[in-house]
Amino acid sequence: MTQKGLSVLQALIDAGLSSGIAQVIIGRDAKVQKDYAEEIKALCEYKELPYAFRQMKSEPIAGSYALAVSWRWMLPLDLHTLIVFHDSLLPRYRGFAPLVSQLIEGESELGVTALFASKEYDRGDIIASERVKISYPIRIQEAIEAIVPLYGKLAVQIVRAIAAGKRLQAKPQDEALATYSLWRDDQDYYINWTWPADKIERFVDATGYPYLGARTTLDSKEIILEKVKALPDVSIHNRTAGKVIFVQKGQPVVVCGEGLLRIEKARQVFGCEAILPLKGFRKRFGRVFGIR
Numbered sequence: 001m002t003q004k005g006l007s008v009l010q011a012l013i014d015a016g017l018s019s020g021i022a023q024v025i026i027g028r029d030a031k032v033q034k035d036y037a038e039e040i041k042a043l044c045e046y047k048e049l050p051y052a053f054r055q056m057k058s059e060p061i062a063g064s065y066a067l068a069v070s071w072r073w074m075l076p077l078d079l080h081t082l083i084v085f086h087d088s089l090l091p092r093y094r095g096f097a098p099l100v101s102q103l104i105e106g107e108s109e110l111g112v113t114a115l116f117a118s119k120e121y122d123r124g125d126i127i128a129s130e131r132v133k134i135s136y137p138i139r140i141q142e143a144i145e146a147i148v149p150l151y152g153k154l155a156v157q158i159v160r161a162i163a164a165g166k167r168l169q170a171k172p173q174d175e176a177l178a179t180y181s182l183w184r185d186d187q188d189y190y191i192n193w194t195w196p197a198d199k200i201e202r203f204v205d206a207t208g209y210p211y212l213g214a215r216t217t218l219d220s221k222e223i224i225l226e227k228v229k230a231l232p233d234v235s236i237h238n239r240t241a242g243k244v245i246f247v248q249k250g251q252p253v254v255v256c257g258e259g260l261l262r263i264e265k266a267r268q269v270f271g272c273e274a275i276l277p278l279k280g281f282r283k284r285f286g287r288v289f290g291i292r
Helices: 002-014 037-046 098-105 140-163 197-206
Strands: 024-026 051-053 066-069 082-086 109-116 126-133 214-218 221-231 244-248 251-255 260-268
Touching: 002 037, 002 066, 002 140, 024 037, 037 051, 066 140, 082 140, 098 140, 098 197, 109 140, 126 140, 140 197, 197 221, 197 260, 244 260
Parallel strands: 024 051, 066 082
Antiparallel strands: 082 109, 109 126, 214 221, 221 260, 244 251, 251 260
């Protein structure tokens, strides 16, 4: 699935390894604005590669190994021949949406790990990994583009070894270093204004396109924040996260758990009334969360 799946397929074709592909199974992702399913299909048709969409009935796959890229469903395959690609340097950030979690937490490098599947998710033996340094601010699409080449590099390395008849070497994960990233749903797009301003800025950047965008409320209307900027804090005696403290050229500056956040670009989820420039500053953003 996704741009990562397309990049792996393209990398294998470019490396002259597509003749070893028995079938391409394509998944769709309704939780993103663009899932690249049609692009993967078009590439398969152009290169005359057998393919099927996940919901379609297809013939049993005859390949000796299967590669799962951006895949979120269980696969009834031998764990010793199913190779999973994961958006982190395992054993850190096992689980769901690890790339988003890493950006929100401000990690200085990202990575991709290829591992054998296991009965418990993301705990299989590691075949290989690749990493890349990043700096902030960085939006999620930029982060995806930074790790996409790592996917292709790992896939070519692994498939080339398989084609040569080599046994894939893998090593167990260090359980003492394991961390987890929880699954996300629609509620997890809402901003927690009790967070520090710099974390909220990273959250906004990490949940933008191709995802659905960081959300909050204003005057009972649901809005998406598209561009924000963390600002230095000021001393506030009755600190209340979510309240507007200043308006700078029509852009509200919002009190956070720590620091201030200027909203530079926002839009309504429903409706067409302009959010900015903000009229007046006696405004409060957000749902009510527990105060730290």
